[in-house]
Amino acid sequence: MISGTILGISLLLNMILIYKSKYKFMLKEFAFAALTSLVIVPAFLWILENIISVLVTSIFVIIIIFVLLKFVFIEKKDNSASSKKDYMHKYGDATNKNNESATHKSNLVEKEKTKPEPPKSENCAYITDFNKFAGIKLYKVHGVMHDYIATDNGLVDRELCSLSDYEKGKFHIYEEKTKREIKSEEIPWKK
Amino acid sequence: MFKYLKDLKNNLIFSIKNFKTDTFNSLGHLTPIIIVFISFMTGIIALIKFILENGYHQQIELLKTNGIVGVFGKFSDGTTNVLSQGLMLYLIVVLLFINFCIIIFNYIKNEKKLKQFISMFSLVCSIFSIITILIVSGNIFRLIRISEENQEVVLNIYNNISN
Numbered sequence: 001m002i003s004g005t006i007l008g009i010s011l012l013l014n015m016i017l018i019y020k021s022k023y024k025f026m027l028k029e030f031a032f033a034a035l036t037s038l039v040i041v042p043a044f045l046w047i048l049e050n051i052i053s054v055l056v057t058s059i060f061v062i063i064i065i066f067v068l069l070k071f072v073f074i075e076k077k078d079n080s081a082s083s084k085k086d087y088m089h090k091y092g093d094a095t096n097k098n099n100e101s102a103t104h105k106s107n108l109v110e111k112e113k114t115k116p117e118p119p120k121s122e123n124c125a126y127i128t129d130f131n132k133f134a135g136i137k138l139y140k141v142h143g144v145m146h147d148y149i150a151t152d153n154g155l156v157d158r159e160l161c162s163l164s165d166y167e168k169g170k171f172h173i174y175e176e177k178t179k180r181e182i183k184s185e186e187i188p189w190k191k
Numbered sequence: 192m193f194k195y196l197k198d199l200k201n202n203l204i205f206s207i208k209n210f211k212t213d214t215f216n217s218l219g220h221l222t223p224i225i226i227v228f229i230s231f232m233t234g235i236i237a238l239i240k241f242i243l244e245n246g247y248h249q250q251i252e253l254l255k256t257n258g259i260v261g262v263f264g265k266f267s268d269g270t271t272n273v274l275s276q277g278l279m280l281y282l283i284v285v286l287l288f289i290n291f292c293i294i295i296f297n298y299i300k301n302e303k304k305l306k307q308f309i310s311m312f313s314l315v316c317s318i319f320s321i322i323t324i325l326i327v328s329g330n331i332f333r334l335i336r337i338s339e340e341n342q343e344v345v346l347n348i349y350n351n352i353s354n
Contacts, residue, residue, distance in 0.1 A: 003319075003320035003323040003324050003327070004320065004324060006316050006317075006319075006320045007316075007317050007320035007321060007324065009313075009316075010312075010313035010314070010316040010317040010320070011291075011313070011317050013309065013313045014291075014295055014310055014313045014314060014317070017298065017306060017309065017310055018294055018295070018298050021298055021302065022301075023219075023294060023297055023298050026219045026220070026294045026297065027294060029199070029202075029219075029220065029223040030223055030287070030290050030291060030294060032195070032223060032227075033222075033223035033224075033226040033227050033287065033290065034226075034287050036226075036227045036230060036231075037226050037227060037229070037230035037274075037283045037287075038230075038283065041230045041231060041233075041234045041274060042234075042274040042275050044234070045234045045237055045238060045270070045274065048238060049238070049241050049246060049267070049270065050250075050267060052247075052250045052251070052254060053250065053267075056254075
């Protein structure tokens with residue numbers, strides 16, 4: 001242990017002294033020789049002798065990495081699709097409510113790929129199939145505490161935002177497909 | 192890399208030409224080249240030995256019988272132990288040490304007295320510590336045994352030839 005330490009220190013001291021002198025190039029040649037004879041040539045020989053195993057193993061590793069990457073990629077896409085689904089569910093998309101299936105999920109993923117994601121904000125709502133058959137309708141409702149805008153999907157009414165916020169411009173409602181903002185005049189009062 | 196090899200070639204020619212006039216300097220250039228040459232030659236011989244021992248043939252047979260799974264992750268040391276352990280490794284390490292000593296002697300020859308003393312002192316220290324390590328680990332006896340075995344091999348070959 002002690003002799004090993006002494007050897008290391010003395011060799012290091014000599015190397016530093018030589019490195020700072022004009023014999024630096026000799027030290028470089030020495031390092032090159034040591035690296036070649038002790039590391040590069042044995043490693044190269046090992047690779048040459050195991051070339052078949054090395055190739056097969058590297059192909060396996062590449063395939064595994066590829067599969068893992070693909071899995072992670074699909075997982076991410078699925079997450080984004082499901083978050084979109086939650087978002088739609090929040091604003092009462094009842095037409096799609098009963099049709100939750102894997103195919104629909106994959107369709108959503110494809111849609112995600114083709115169009116850019118709408119800007120998400122807490123003060124925005126995106127309405128799918130606005131005023132269409134089996135779509136969502138919007139109404140202004142006189143509430144007990146305050147007036148509000150409600151969504152109606154044919155089954156359930158749900159409060160979307162307060163009317164005063166909407167008219168002051170604090171809350172925006174957009175049509176999901178066209179990204180057109182739905183104005184206050186387009187929303188009738190509930191009878 | 193190519194520039195480095197070109198410099199190496201120029202140094203080799205220069206050191207062979209000036210070997211008589213500037214022996215230590217020339218040896219400083221020549222020893223690394225000799226070490227690299229020896230390791231390359233040993234590598235080539237080891238590869239030939241591996242081919243002659245049907246190393247590749249065995250791997251191909253494995254591939255044929257068990258498919259890709261047969262060779263997956265099955266790395267063999269083959270003949271790399273010629274370079275990574277044994278006499279050739281000792282030879283290379285000894286040559287590297289000789290090369291290092293030559294560099295130090297070159298340095299000592301042309302430097303001031305204080306630096307000469309420090310360098311000389313650390314060289315002596317390193318030599319003593321190497322001897323101590325070899326004795327303590329018992330490798331010195333192994334080295335002697337290897338050299339005796341080699342002597343026997345050489346003697347056997349000589350006897351066979353003479354008979």
